[in-house]
Amino acid sequence: METPQPPLTPDQRFALEQKAKYESFARKAAFGGVIICPLIAFLPPRKLDLYTFSLAVGTYLSADHLSDSYTNRGLIENAFRKVRFNPIPDLPTDKARETQERLRQERLEKDGEAMQKANDEKNLLHRLWMGNEGPDWKEKRIAEERQALEEGKTYTGMILDQIWEVWNWDKNKGAEDGKNEDGKKP
Template identity: 35%
Template sequence: MSTQQPPQQLTASQIKEQEMYAQRNRDFEKFKTYTAYTFLLATPVLIALPPRKLDHLTVLLTGAFAISANHLTREKTGRSIVERIEAKIARPSMLRQLPSDRAEEVQGRLRAAREAQLREGGMPADEIEKWKGLQRKQEQGVVDRVWMGGEEKGWMERRLEEEKKALEEGKGYGDLIYEYIWDVWSWGKKDEEDDE
């Protein structure tokens, strides 16, 4: 037989102690927030001051900036920057869970219906192929698109062929590097001018 004990009544000193403990926690959280704002604003300034060099102090200041930004992001949104990056990169098993097999099936049917509608609408075959290419790019992951830079399969063979042709014409590697850099710098305007 167990007897129930009456709930323990808190004394005035215990209540005051709990309130003081809660106030200390609030003050500590406020201190962390103000410190994070201070580091977030002050570290780039301190890094930019002369002498500008990459040493242990710069690494420490960069780390303080990153930790401050991470803390403030977690405080404002509930998720830290690190958690957001992990969610974007996510493990392959987690990626495979979404979309479900049923969702992929429905998407396939919708794509087929769109293609049929485009063919019936009298759209030329080359336009349909362009549309399919856009669909494939949308299905491709963001990380893959950024990493590959819009290149498709066989890019390395094409690049080696271009390199071989340029070397046969008497150009050197310096010229090739210059052309690649100029192409990036001008956003491909050189190619567009040649086409016109």
């Protein structure tokens, strides 16, 4: 049986009425903020400035107040609330536990096969992109560049030489002109 509540004093009753009025006003203002703030933000001229940022904050605070008033949790708490993936933590029978373990093993095997396939595809793409280059290709390239600069070549010349190699599939320039390796025509 409920214990009888002592009668409220006029000040307590007035405070409860004021609190109810405030909560009613706050909820109505939050509904207005959720609707009106985005509308104002999307009116022309649309620009990203302090005014738009303050409207976004107003929208968030209004939505957070509504979420808190309905669920007793804010928006962030609702968004990142932990979800239990296994609603039945203890299975009732040994057969059910065995079935769950078998399904878990099958899922792990499928995941392992998928990871192996992804690694194989990655290796294939890596081989296609890098060709026959080894892991020390950067050092070799820097050494070749340094040697070419010491010989007096310019970066433009080196770039044109690389374009020539790619375009002609690494054929010698002299072979294209009809010259042999000595630089003389036959």
